Amino acid sequence: xGTVPGRRRTAGRREAKEQKGSVxxxxxxxSARGRRRRLGPDNGEVAxxxxxxxxxPPDLNPPDSARAAILPLPYDLTTSYQPGARRGPLAILExxxxxELYDEELGVETWEAVGVATLPPxxxxxxxxxxxxxxxxxxxxxxxxxxxxxxxxxxEHSVTAPLVRAVRSRHPEVGVLQLDAHAxxxxxxxxxxxNHACVMRxxxxxxxxxxxxxxxxxxxxxxxxxxxxxxxxxxxxEAVGQxxxxxxxxxVAALPxxxxxxxxxxxxxxxxxxxTGTPEPGGLDWYRTLEIxxxxxxxxxxxxxxxxxxAPLPGLVAPDFLAAKLVYKLLAYTFLLNR
Ligand SMILES: [Mn+2]
Numbered sequence: 001x002g003t004v005p006g007r008r009r010t011a012g013r014r015e016a017k018e019q020k021g022s023v024x025x026x027x028x029x030x031s032a033r034g035r036r037r038r039l040g041p042d043n044g045e046v047a048x049x050x051x052x053x054x055x056x057p058p059d060l061n062p063p064d065s066a067r068a069a070i071l072p073l074p075y076d077l078t079t080s081y082q083p084g085a086r087r088g089p090l091a092i093l094e095x096x097x098x099x100e101l102y103d104e105e106l107g108v109e110t111w112e113a114v115g116v117a118t119l120p121p122x123x124x125x126x127x128x129x130x131x132x133x134x135x136x137x138x139x140x141x142x143x144x145x146x147x148x149x150x151x152x153x154x155x156e157h158s159v160t161a162p163l164v165r166a167v168r169s170r171h172p173e174v175g176v177l178q179l180d181a182h183a184x185x186x187x188x189x190x191x192x193x194x195n196h197a198c199v200m201r202x203x204x205x206x207x208x209x210x211x212x213x214x215x216x217x218x219x220x221x222x223x224x225x226x227x228x229x230x231x232x233x234x235x236x237x238e239a240v241g242q243x244x245x246x247x248x249x250x251x252v253a254a255l256p257x258x259x260x261x262x263x264x265x266x267x268x269x270x271x272x273x274x275x276t277g278t279p280e281p282g283g284l285d286w287y288r289t290l291e292i293x294x295x296x297x298x299x300x301x302x303x304x305x306x307x308x309x310x311a312p313l314p315g316l317v318a319p320d321f322l323a324a325k326l327v328y329k330l331l332a333y334t335f336l337l338n339r
Contacts, residue, residue, distance in 0.1 A: 052118035055097030066117035073155035084311035091312040096324035140166030154308025175209035179267035181280035183218035214267035275319035297333035
């Protein structure tokens with residue numbers, strides 16, 4: 001082709017910006033509500049420069065007028081097997097700058113229809129998991145309270161507990177859809193209740209309605225808990241082997257009107273998603289994953305989501321790109337399919 005991908009993308013962004021200037025309206029409709037607080041460097045300790053989602057220039061989607069905020073969470077203090085999820089957010093952001101901005105499924109320029117700001121990452125230090133998760137919750141609360149959709153990039157799965165707590169401060173009745181290879185319902189693991197393997201247990205104990213899809217690795221105790229509490233868990237064998245139509249009704253029925261979605265990338269088949277802390281054989285393919293998310297977005301109101309557990313593999317960018325595209329699809333489904 002003779003084009004340098006980086007340059008081509010840059011040109012694309014400039015084009016988008018010019019187009020936006022001539023239309024001059026889409027972004028202002030949200031800021032016109034006048035109720036948004038300024039979001040930005042106060043949320044973290046790093047004020048930039050950093051890579052933005054889609055490579056959008058910050059002035060194109062300023063934090064105080066965007067409807068969605070990307071919150072990078074480079075956190076992996078309790079990873080048990082392959083570490084590296086702390087590098088997930090940056091890999092997703094970098095891959096996202098190469099995404100095509102047009103959504104061929106919905107026929108829309110998602111970024112323009114939504115307004116997407118990228119916030120500074122919440123960077124953990126050596127004070128440990130409890131402190132880091134409290135910082136994450138604080139940053140998330142500011143976004144949620146401003147009425148902006150919280151779209152977080154992990155980082156290991158334990159970040160979901162403080163993120164959902166933050167979302168509950170505005171949406172107390174929210175339920176959680178979890179795509180995951182693991183149940184994550186242990187009470188404690190390796191000495192900590194804040195371990196990634198315990199994240200859904202923390203939410204369950206807090207009374208949050210749960211639905212799980214793609215589970216194929218858990219303990220007998222977790223299985224017993226699922227039975228006893230009547231959790232809507234669609235195991236991978238069924239989620240992959242049966243048509244979505246056969247079981248999605250159970251998922252939809254278990255969830256309230258408002259839903260937070262957490263995607264642990266190990267829910268996907270490691271053939272297409274090998275870059276996770278604990279890759280489990282079997283799992284969802286790309287289109288099955290999208291179908292699940294689309295069906296839930298059509299039936300419910302999505303009030304926040306995260307995509308977690310990307311532990312980038314040097315030299316293999318396909319998983320990073322998959323994760324970035326999944327985030328972009330989730331933004332599209334959240335804002336463009338909801339009733
Ligand atoms: Mn998980």
